[in-house]
Amino acid sequence: MTDAVEIDSEAVWPADADDVDEAYLANWFVREGAAVDAGETLCEIQVEKVSIDVPAPVAGTVTEIAVAEGSDFDRGAVLGQIQASA
């Protein structure tokens, strides 16, 4: 069993949105239980009207979606968890 890896919104926060604290989760492209490759697009967030694709930090299985589609979240929020494949 490997560790769960966080899908971190801070990691994709755009450099020019440093003064922005809130974002919106526009779309999830996977559900809990999905097997994903590293770098595969997991979801799309919107920061200051700019859409940003969030890639999978590791290959593995999406074990948790923490921020639901269509909801707002604070900068730094963990969007979900991936159980890394061995």
Next chain:
Amino acid sequence: MATESRDVTEAAETERELTMSRAMVEAIAWEMRNDEDVFIMGEDIADYGGIFSSTTGLLDEFGRDRVMDVPISETAYLGAAVGAAQAGMRPIAELMFVDFFGVAMDQIYNNMAKNTYMSGGTMSVPMVLTTAVGGTYNDAGQHSQTLYGTFAHLPGMKVVVPSTAYDAKGLMHSAIRDDDPVVYMFHKRLMGLGWMPSPSGPKTAVPKDDYTIPFGEADVKRVGDDVTVVTLGLHVHRAMEAASQLEDDGIDAEVIDLRTLVPLDTDTILDSVRKTGTLLVVDEDYQSFGVTGEIIARAAEGALDDLSAVERLAIPDVPIPYARPLEDEVIPGTDDIAAAVRDLHE
């Protein structure tokens, strides 16, 4: 003649899902990778990626020679697409809003749609005209129309209206590979844009490989015995929502997504009408001389004896107004559909 399988939309929950815009782009990119003759041009399709994200990422992969921003000269570039198609290429040309067709209608209708016929079949025009359609976001009369009927009325163009990501990808592959001009009308509200939230239906599982959906095959989205609801585009999702409301009242509606207007899958409509005996057609285009009248006429021609009642919901022959209460009044809503089905069921 309803299509093979809808399993894919109910596929394993572990399968990747896409928005309609991403599914369209995936098909275009696949075709561009595999056929040097495919290229795309339009306004704001390169750096911007399409105002409705219909071309996002294509510039990065294919460069400006094949992903061309063009001057705001629809007559010139839509006509150029016709010429390039006649020269053997497979252009895709995007008309930003279908409402802008007016300035270029001569190229669309007198060249794109007619040249095959008027040349006695010696020429073909294998191009795709992609265009954004539809209202529900208060953009008023020059940016909210669907004009489905206008394009379907004029002979010589195939007319495609996807309502899900799965269909959007398969229909796009088919459109690009088709040897005739195809008008591919995508509804803004279904694209999955962060700034114009979609209803829950259009985002579906989408296979990564290429696949085609044949034109002229409607999709029975929901099987039912009581009332046939024929619709397309955004209203497929409104009809499905209405159908699930009606379930609680013991009314079992059948919902048919036309998917293509030209060719039109009359058989699936007739089969359903023969079963239910009643027909509701729901359209986001103007009511008179359009899609609703055509579907009802075909039902009457083919299944008159089985029909006990018909009704239609469409834009009531007024331009689309701006203010929210006015726009809501004229675009058929879920409740309007449910009410009309109840009427028919009585």
Next chain:
Amino acid sequence: MVGVNKLKTMYEQMVTARHYEERLVDEYLVGKEPAFDISAGPIPGELHLAAGHEASGAGVCIHLRNDDTVTGPHRPHHIAIAKGVDLKRMTAEIFGRETGLCRGKGGHMHLFDPDVNFACSGIIAQGCPPAVGAALAAKKRNTDAVAVAFLGEGAIDQGGFLESLNLAAVHDLPVVFVIEDNDWAISMPKDRVTDVADGSKRAWGFDLPGVRVDSDDALAVAEVAGEAVMRARDGNGPTLIEVQVHRRMGHFMGDAEAYRPEADIERAKQRDSIDRLADDLRSHGVTDDDIDEIRERAHERVEDAITWAKKQPEPDPEEAYENVFTNPPATAATDGGENGGAN
């Protein structure tokens, strides 16, 4: 020459227009943050703001009378303000209210005010032919009214514009075409869509005078436009003017301008025609107190309009069926039928 009183009027219109756009940003974003949903909030739909375009509207319209016609593009507020469109009813229209200029049917891209002969179209360049028509009517009726069509530089590759230039030229019609060059057609810079940097050269192909005002300078615009309007009024035919303006905001609200270099946005903000005109006023002896007073009056007028508009009632849904025709045929859908549809 443009005298100091006219300059003060222009300044007031420009300050009004700028403050109006800035206030509309606030109002438009209500209900749209942090998630930007274009259909949410008290002002839904697209909103194309003209901050940075003020010199063109004010510099041209200062020469116009109520009976002169103006057609505007999808970015019309500054022109409407300069032409004297009723600000309260225009604002009510943008809020989609019953007492709006168009009873809530048009919205911000489609403002119509027959009292001052103002109209616009959301389809680019398509205000040009109707402006030619207004000029044709003036000529046929032997009035000395003129017409002015405003369009963006992205619109000058449209047939509707080029055909209008030709029609106006061949009939010597009293019309002035004003290109507002803000460098960007949504995401497309001018040099990607035309090899002719100076749009006023389009006039040469029709043997018309074409003049470019190469800076955000309201006074320079007013001088060039004054000659063009006089030429038209005197029966000497059309003129094409291109005015360099700048786009301080995105193409529409919600446009993150990811395609636009940061330096270009900054450069646009430096080129402020309003500050420049204030300097012109000072050089004419207008005091800072006078300038402040104008600004305050303009701001107050904008606030009054917005406050008034927000108190106005929304239209009754049944109004959707009215005004399709001036003389509705007896069989036309007016009551919506039993399902709210047409007969």
